[in-house]
Amino acid sequence: QVQLVESGGGLVQAGGSLRLSCAASGRIFSSYALGWFRQAPGKEREYVAAISRLGGFAYYSDSVKGRFTISRYNANNTAYLQMNSVKPEDTAVYYCAAGPTGTSAQDMGIKWAVSWGQGTQVTVSS
Numbered sequence: 204q205v206q207l208v209e210s211g212g213g214l215v216q217a218g219g220s221l222r223l224s225c226a227a228s229g230r231i232f233s234s235y236a237l238g239w240f241r242q243a244p245g246k247e248r249e250y251v252a253a254i255s256r257l258g259g260f261a262y263y264s265d266s267v268k269g270r271f272t273i274s275r276y277n278a279n280n281t282a283y284l285q286m287n288s289v290k291p292e293d294t295a296v297y298y299c300a301a302g303p304t305g306t307s308a309q310d311m312g313i314k315w316a317v318s319w320g321q322g323t324q325v326t327v328s329s
Contacts, residue, residue: 205229211323215328218289224283225299226281232277238254238316239273239300240316241293241296241298241325246295248298249264258275258277267286271285284297289325296324298321300319
């Protein structure tokens with residue numbers, strides 16, 4: 204299994220930017236696709252974005268497409284979620300996850316992940 208630790212969350216004003224990081228350890232990082240999910244208070248955890256094992260393909264939910272960018276650097280076992288033009292509805296705990304393929308993350312939802320980070324809080328003020 205791969206262990207994941209998120210960082211970079213915080214308080215940001217609407218329209219601002221934030222970058223989340225996901226540091227991995229354990230099994231070979233490039234063996235897994237990486238994804239970001241989020242969970243707002245009182246809501247189910249939902250898919251945000253995913254990236255293929257070597258970083259060549261990225262996928263996004265409709266709610267963040269054009270505003271968020273997922274990336275990864277296998278040389279230092281790290282993945283990122285660049286969040287631009289954030290909105291109050293982006294407020295949630297954001298989780299990094301590892302799974303089999305980038306293409307299957309959105310369809311499978313939380314069942315896709317074989318490993319989760321502990322989460323990092325993002326709060327967007329209006």
